[in-house]
Amino acid sequence: MRSGLALLAPALIPSWRFFDTIAASPRIEFARLPSADAPVAMWQEFRPRPRCLTLGTILGRLFWNPVWNETLFMTSCAERLLDTPTPHSVEEIATRIAATLDPALPGPFFRFRLILVSRDGEALRREVAYVSPLRRIPAA
Amino acid sequence: MSFETAQRLTEILLALALLQQSLEHLGGGRSAVRLFAPRIVLCLLMLFGVQSGWAVAGLALLGLPILVRFQGPYNGGSDRMGLLILFCLCLTHFAPGQTGREAAFGYLAVQLVLSYLISGWVKIVNPDWRSGRALRDVFRFSAYPVSENLRALAGCPRVVLAMSWAVMLFEIAFPASLLNPATLGIGLTVAALFHLANAVLFGLNRFFWTWLAAYPSILWFQDRFVVPMLG
Numbered sequence: 330m331r332s333g334l335a336l337l338a339p340a341l342i343p344s345w346r347f348f349d350t351i352a353a354s355p356r357i358e359f360a361r362l363p364s365a366d367a368p369v370a371m372w373q374e375f376r377p378r379p380r381c382l383t384l385g386t387i388l389g390r391l392f393w394n395p396v397w398n399e400t401l402f403m404t405s406c407a408e409r410l411l412d413t414p415t416p417h418s419v420e421e422i423a424t425r426i427a428a429t430l431d432p433a434l435p436g437p438f439f440r441f442r443l444i445l446v447s448r449d450g451e452a453l454r455r456e457v458a459y460v461s462p463l464r465r466i467p468a469a
Numbered sequence: 470m471s472f473e474t475a476q477r478l479t480e481i482l483l484a485l486a487l488l489q490q491s492l493e494h495l496g497g498g499r500s501a502v503r504l505f506a507p508r509i510v511l512c513l514l515m516l517f518g519v520q521s522g523w524a525v526a527g528l529a530l531l532g533l534p535i536l537v538r539f540q541g542p543y544n545g546g547s548d549r550m551g552l553l554i555l556f557c558l559c560l561t562h563f564a565p566g567q568t569g570r571e572a573a574f575g576y577l578a579v580q581l582v583l584s585y586l587i588s589g590w591v592k593i594v595n596p597d598w599r600s601g602r603a604l605r606d607v608f609r610f611s612a613y614p615v616s617e618n619l620r621a622l623a624g625c626p627r628v629v630l631a632m633s634w635a636v637m638l639f640e641i642a643f644p645a646s647l648l649n650p651a652t653l654g655i656g657l658t659v660a661a662l663f664h665l666a667n668a669v670l671f672g673l674n675r676f677f678w679t680w681l682a683a684y685p686s687i688l689w690f691q692d693r694f695v696v697p698m699l700g
Contacts (some may be wrong), residue, residue, distance in 0.1 A: 339549060345546075354611045378615060380617050397672040405545065
């Protein structure tokens with residue numbers, strides 16, 4: 330765990346290098362599993378973005394945007410996890426995925442994985458960069 | 470704009486920005502409530518000018534456990550800018566002497582200018598940004614576009630090239646807007662529209678409100694230092 334002062338320094342002496350390079354981008358996927366040793370049958374994208382948004386939704390999100398901001402935080406955690414793995418990043422992602430899963434539905438376990446999307450020439454390349462350990466979905 | 474007016478306006482705008490962020494966190498369980506409920510109270514004190522110096526100090530200190538909780542900023546640059554404003558505001562209340570207080574507020578104004586200038590510089594020296602490729606990549610595969618149909622913009626290279634150059638030229642040219650009050654008014658309007666576009670396209674609503682909160686510092690800075698220097 331990094332201390333508050335170490336984390337504060339970049340805020341007080343900022344680098345302001347927004348979007349200087351466009352690096353490979355992580356996507357979070359998850360899979361529910363019926364048992365601890367069951368293989369993953371299908372991965373699902375976590376919070377896929379909608380096809381389009383109405384003007385009302387866009388304007389509303391200027392004032393209230395918790396889900397999208399949480400998704401951006403999870404993307405930061407995914408980047409941190411691939412850069413410097415820590416239990417904190419794994420926990421933050423897993424807890425938030427688990428919170429969206431209904432424990433009453435079949436499949437008491439889940440895993441998540443990170444897919445890195447990048448450009449290779451004119452094509453897009455997707456590679457599995459991380460697969461989490463098995464987690465149990467907490468009871469409601 | 471006087472120092473006191475700019476300081477107060479900054480407090481009001483930042484209180485509103487932090488209130489909005491803090492309310493979003495209240496659904497995040499007991500640990501989030503423990504951190505963000507006190508922040509809401511302090512924001513309300515700062516908003517209404519009740520012991521605002523101590524409220525600012527409390528908010529700045531509370532920023533540390535929040536950073537530790539998320540092991541960094543929750544939403545990158547916007548949270549960092551919020552903390553920078555808080556710590557500068559704190560010094561505008563508690564630094565010894567008017568010179569120290571003005572230096573702290575001036576530091577915020579300079580950082581605001583640098584936030585555009587450096588962002589523009591790192592882009593314009595990158596061939597991928599100059600060709601429009603970088604912004605096409607943002608639309609094509611980054612995590613930022615808020616809807617799938619925005620990804621289609623990656624297939625409009627001329628539009629994206631124009632957008633890239635508009636962003637780079639605006640960011641690089643922003644310091645020149647300090648030359649006189651009219652150009653600064655235009656510069657800040659364009660800057661606010663730029664953040665609004667980022668909020669609409671990439672969902673970066675926190676940047677919009679947080680950067681607005683830093684604008685009074687530059688209005689004061691221009692009045693206090695730039696206008697007298699240029700005569």
